[in-house]
Amino acid sequence: MSNRRSSTLKISVVVPVRDEEKSIRALLDGLLSQTLPPNEIVITDGGSVDQTRAIIKEFIDRGAPVRLLTDNDSLPGRSRNIDAGIRPTTDWLQALADKVINQPDAEVVYGSYEPITDSFFEECAAIAYIPPPATTDEGPVRPYSIVSSLMPRRAWEQAGGFPEHLRSAEDLLFMNKVEAAGFRIVRAPHALVHWSIQPGLWKTFRRFVVYARNNIRAGLWKNWQAPILRRYAILFVLALPAIFLGARWLLVPIALWIGLLSARASRALWQNRICYSAGWRRNFFRFIVIVPILATLDLATFVGSALWAACDWPRD
Secondary structure (H helix, E strand, O other): OOHHHHOOOOOEEEEEEOOOOOOHHHHHHHHHOOOOOOOEEEEEEOOOOOOHHHHHHHHHHOOOOEEEEEOOOOOHHHOOOOOOOEEEOOOHHHHHHHHHHHOOOOOEEEEEEEEEOOOHHHHHHHHHHOOOOEEEOOEEEOOOOOOOEEOOHHHHHHOOOOOOOOOOOHHHHHHHHHHHOOOOEEEEEEEEEEEEOOOOHHHHHHHHHHHHHHHHHOOOHHHOHHHHHHHHHHHHHHHOOHHHHOHHHHHHHHHHHHHHHHHHHHHHHHHOOOOOOOOHHHHHHHHHHHHHHHHHHHHHHHHHHHHHHHHHOOOO
């Protein structure tokens, strides 16, 4: 593909940020060093109280094609294309654009993403809850994600934009609407961004509480909460005989609970055996860490669901 043909595309990258002083500089450097630079980078700041805005203004003052839109308190749905906290490969935007240019019927392009696993915990967390990549003729690719996507303005307009009342899950609703609108979707496995995940159990718990609460608000509880609630409802029923048989009976549902967590951890390791290949020793220690991560996700699911019931049910 020639550079002349690339120049026919006018591409804006829209990024929502809030308190991203640790990551925004790397993101902007990555976008500005693309082999196909964007025509503009629009950053919508939802109320940062750290140095995020000052860092962005440094780039603007140097003449970078960056626009900063500010709001005192907004959620990511106001405007987004990729997330802050990611690092795009240098050919990320070029790989997305190539699909549109080389395939005339392509309208919406989804690339792929890889979690940043700088620690053993992050590696285990990625295995525990990030969907493994599928194999395609062009290489492995993970499920659709707005963190790596390219689409025409009319797709955004026809889908009605992102829901602005949600703290998360707004991207899932938006992508579902785009697909339902009949836009031709293609994949670009080489359009890769590296995405930061939470570095510890407490931050993971807090993040998934938010996810769980907003997942119900988005009407997507059947995809997440429903199977977890069914699983624990069975364990609860199995625990009821303890009323008559004594506390020792509780060892039965507890053993089954640990067995279920262990089975899920083993399944996650098996599904990721190619992208996170390792010997039995490392997988054993991964297993030891993944089990409590899964338990933490389940607890966050219950807490987030309870927060929805207590705070959002009357309004939603």
